[in-house]
Amino acid sequence: MAILAQAMGVPAVMSVEDMQVGRLEGQTIIADGYRGDVYVNPTALVREEFLRLRTQESELTEILQHVSAEPSVTPDGTPMPLYLNTGLVSGIENEVLDAGDGVGLYRTEIPFLMQDRFPGEELQLRIYRKALEAFAPRPVTLRTLDVGGDKMLSYFPVLEDNPFLGWRGIRISLDHPEIFLTQIRAMLRASVGLDNLTIMLPMISSVTELDNALILINQALGELLEEGEAIVRPPIGIMIEVPSAVYQVRAMARRVDFFSIGTNDLTQYLLAVDRNNARVAGLYQSLHPAVLGAIRQVVEQAHVLGKPVSVCGEMAGDPAAVLALMGLGVNSLSMSASNLPRVKWVIRSFTLDEARDLLEQAWELESPREIRELYNAMLEQGGLGGLVRAGN
Numbered sequence: 001m002a003i004l005a006q007a008m009g010v011p012a013v014m015s016v017e018d019m020q021v022g023r024l025e026g027q028t029i030i031a032d033g034y035r036g037d038v039y040v041n042p043t044a045l046v047r048e049e050f051l052r053l054r055t056q057e058s059e060l061t062e063i064l065q066h067v068s069a070e071p072s073v074t075p076d077g078t079p080m081p082l083y084l085n086t087g088l089v090s091g092i093e094n095e096v097l098d099a100g101d102g103v104g105l106y107r108t109e110i111p112f113l114m115q116d117r118f119p120g121e122e123l124q125l126r127i128y129r130k131a132l133e134a135f136a137p138r139p140v141t142l143r144t145l146d147v148g149g150d151k152m153l154s155y156f157p158v159l160e161d162n163p164f165l166g167w168r169g170i171r172i173s174l175d176h177p178e179i180f181l182t183q184i185r186a187m188l189r190a191s192v193g194l195d196n197l198t199i200m201l202p203m204i205s206s207v208t209e210l211d212n213a214l215i216l217i218n219q220a221l222g223e224l225l226e227e228g229e230a231i232v233r234p235p236i237g238i239m240i241e242v243p244s245a246v247y248q249v250r251a252m253a254r255r256v257d258f259f260s261i262g263t264n265d266l267t268q269y270l271l272a273v274d275r276n277n278a279r280v281a282g283l284y285q286s287l288h289p290a291v292l293g294a295i296r297q298v299v300e301q302a303h304v305l306g307k308p309v310s311v312c313g314e315m316a317g318d319p320a321a322v323l324a325l326m327g328l329g330v331n332s333l334s335m336s337a338s339n340l341p342r343v344k345w346v347i348r349s350f351t352l353d354e355a356r357d358l359l360e361q362a363w364e365l366e367s368p369r370e371i372r373e374l375y376n377a378m379l380e381q382g383g384l385g386g387l388v389r390a391g392n
Contacts, residue, residue: 003087003107005033006317009338013038015278036281060387064341068099072344076351080326082344083141083334085312086131087111102138104260104334105200105312106131108183109147118156118179124186132194139196141260141334142187143239144180145173146202164265164274169203174212184220188231197234200260205242207251214255239312241265246294249301259302260334263313267291285368286315287375292324292362299329310334319387320375322346327359342387349382 005012011033019038030039030050039046072082083104111119111127119127132140146169147153158167173180184199191197199217204210217236224231240246241262249259263286268275270291273284285291295311302309308331315321317339323346325333335343358378362371376388 003085003336006336006338015276015281017278061341064345067345067348068341070344070348072101072347074326074347074351075349076353078352080347081332082340082347083139083310083312083332084340085334085336099337099340100138101332102135102196103131103140104310104332106140106142107146108142109145109151112145112147112153113151118182121182121186121189124183125190128187128190128197132190132196136194136196139198141198141200141237143200143202144170144183147172164268170201170209170213171203174209174216177216180213180216181220184217185224188220188224188234189229191232191234192230195232195234198258199234199236201236201238202262203242203265204238204240204252205244207248207255210238210252210255240298241269241313243269243294246298249298250304253302253305253307256307258308258310259298260310260312261295261298261330263291263295263311263315266294266313267315270294285372286313286318286321287324287362287371288368289363289366289371292328292359292371295325295330296328303329308332317343319343319346319379319384320372323350323355323358323375323378324362324371326350326352326355327357327362345384346379346387349384350378354378 002012002014011031013031013033013036016038019040024040027041028047030042030046032038032050039050042050071079073079081101083102084100085105085107086103087107087110108124108128111124128142131142147156152158158172167175173183187197187199201210201213204213214236221231221233235257237256237258237260238245238252239260239262240249241264243266245252246266253259264275267273267284267286267288271283271285271288273280275281275284299309309329310332311325311330312334314335315325316333317335319342322333322343326347333343358375362374365371365374379388
């Protein structure tokens with residue numbers, strides 16, 4: 001719900017406690033999706049402030065529209081491609097389809113979640129073909145099935161005490177190769193004649209997992225070639241979202257074409273914080289020094305072997321975090337369509353040298369709060385103060 005709400009630009013607040021829903025009929029409610037606060041029957045002063053903020057937000061949105069059609073290039077001429085995170089093509093407005101440089105993360109689990117059984121190869125083929133055609137000739141990165149954790153299939157229940165550390169992502173795909181092979185075959189067949197497919201594997205935690213997944217992909221590719229399909233092998237990459245993968249990037253870089261950092265899970269695992277738990281949500285800080293250090297290590301190791309690194313987690317849509325990612329040397333970003341104009345404005349406002357200098361200052365700080373304040377101050381100084389609230 002959170003992912004879909006953000007993609008649609010709908011304010012949403014999760015895990016609200018002590019809210020007596022039965023008493024809300026006819027009441028005035030303010031939902032602050034940035035701060036995570038809900039106000040029931042707010043005072044006149046609070047209402048006035050939020051009306052002011054809503055007006056400010058509308059004015060900012062109008063300003064941002066002017067940069068939507070501009071290239072995503074820093075003032076010193078460095079391109080920073082911006083891609084979209086999505087999981088549904090039907091119902092997406094044309095201006096969204098035209099935005100960005102392609103799709104950096106297509107969540108294939110969303111079509112799975114909308115079914116009452118595992119979709120067969122032909123149904124998946126139609127779904128993926130529609131996505132590839134909608135954005136062609138721009139690349140579309142289809143992530144293989146990533147269920148488990150907080151994304152459970154009603155027809156494939158997995159009951160575990162700690163689902164985030166359990167059977168999820170690539171682990172399910174490798175334990176059920178028939179599901180994985182069906183999906184890979186559908187992806188490869190969907191790309192015939194378009195050749196804009198990129199495949200991404202989620203939750204890789206070891207080289208062995210990666211090797212086993214590549215064996216199955218090669219098997220599917222071989223089967224289709226024998227069947228006479230005009231298949232072209234697509235670029236294949238993995239998500240870096242498990243801490244163990246951070247320390248194996250060099251070995252994995254010899255096997256894949258690119259990396260994409262899933263900062264949501266990576267932050268959660270590095271900081272041992274369940275981002276869905278309201279009691280510890282305040283400890284979930286994407287600008288934590290440990291998170292920035294992990295990203296730096298991935299980028300440096302990947303670049304040694306000439307492999308690009310993108311970020312497809314929520315950090316990519318956070319204006320302050322984008323400044324940090326620029327300084328860290330990330331090659332591209334992928335985010336919800338609603339965040340793309342904000343991010344493009346940041347990229348077009350700061351040079352890479354400015355981002356690197358700011359990162360050096362951030363390394364001297366000890367707390368995530370201090371780091372965020374540093375980046376917020378830079379946004380304010382650059383005349384982009386209206387973006388600060390979005391990042392917080």
